[in-house]
Amino acid sequence: MKFPVIFFFFAASALCFQGAPAPAGDLSPETVVAEIDGRKITVGELRNFMSMLPPQLQQSALRDRKAILQNYALVLRLSALAEEAKLDQQSPYREMLLASRRNMLANAQIGDMMNRFSITPEEERKRYELSRDRYTQVKVKVIYIPFLANPEAHAAAQGKKSLDEAAAKAKALKLAAEARAGADFVELVRKHSEDEASLKKDGDFGVIRRSDSVPDAIRTAVFQLKSGEITDPVRQPNGFYVFRCEEISLRPIEEVRGEVAEEARQAKLREWIEGITRSLSVKFENEAFFASPSSPVAPPGGPRRQP
Numbered sequence: 001m002k003f004p005v006i007f008f009f010f011a012a013s014a015l016c017f018q019g020a021p022a023p024a025g026d027l028s029p030e031t032v033v034a035e036i037d038g039r040k041i042t043v044g045e046l047r048n049f050m051s052m053l054p055p056q057l058q059q060s061a062l063r064d065r066k067a068i069l070q071n072y073a074l075v076l077r078l079s080a081l082a083e084e085a086k087l088d089q090q091s092p093y094r095e096m097l098l099a100s101r102r103n104m105l106a107n108a109q110i111g112d113m114m115n116r117f118s119i120t121p122e123e124e125r126k127r128y129e130l131s132r133d134r135y136t137q138v139k140v141k142v143i144y145i146p147f148l149a150n151p152e153a154h155a156a157a158q159g160k161k162s163l164d165e166a167a168a169k170a171k172a173l174k175l176a177a178e179a180r181a182g183a184d185f186v187e188l189v190r191k192h193s194e195d196e197a198s199l200k201k202d203g204d205f206g207v208i209r210r211s212d213s214v215p216d217a218i219r220t221a222v223f224q225l226k227s228g229e230i231t232d233p234v235r236q237p238n239g240f241y242v243f244r245c246e247e248i249s250l251r252p253i254e255e256v257r258g259e260v261a262e263e264a265r266q267a268k269l270r271e272w273i274e275g276i277t278r279s280l281s282v283k284f285e286n287e288a289f290f291a292s293p294s295s296p297v298a299p300p301g302g303p304r305r306q307p
Helices: 004-016 043-051 055-063 065-084 093-116 121-130 151-158 165-180 185-192 216-222 253-279 287-291
Strands: 032-036 039-042 136-146 204-209 234-236 239-250
Touching: 032 043, 032 065, 039 043, 043 055, 043 065, 055 065, 093 253, 121 253, 136 165, 136 185, 165 185, 165 239, 204 216, 216 234, 216 239
Parallel strands: none
Antiparallel strands: 032 039, 136 204, 136 239, 234 239
């Protein structure tokens, strides 16, 4: 179900009200800042309304609080009209409100439990040890061999010979084989690598962590290595990478304490939810309904035309 009118007014605020930010001040939540249809509006009430908006609209609200107050007044009036018409007691709105309330309360319960979980130093250390693989990091050097889809045209334009993909792969395979046979990796970097940043540092690519934003192919290849081992050429859109593992280490717990604590709380939450799930009493009264693929279930009140 869509509500294009309300969305239009909110979107209009985001696009049109681009004035200077209103002064924030240090007003308490109980401070009355406006009146709508004779009812006093406090800082806390208006902030609650603003917090429910999408992030981009929250930014617009900060730029022009008067505009967002007008929108809030509109929402209050329209919702009051809907209640006068008893729309909240009619399908499908009654069911939508009930579903929204249930979902909100379920999420509130999850959030409340999450905030209650405390993690002891012993639990933190245990979770850290269980997740050693997650906090492993690999220091690597790299040889980069680029390729072009049309190297001849590039050579004509730049006056520099380039490789196509097949030639680049063959060269990368050859260099990987030489490195595995004992060739000095740094010398191979200096002679062949075309990654300017790492070339200046004798191929140092830095440390790769599992949580780093790197292509999956590179992450998979690097974390399969033992110290001193060489990867097969790893293809990326513009070239092949050959990595050598310099060092495998574990991020110190002091560096990842926040991540570890959050992971431990998430584990407790999963355990709690699993306990709730096991306690549920669910009976399937119509096996045919659950066993067979079915078309989407019609909403309460029967099928309706799309607006």
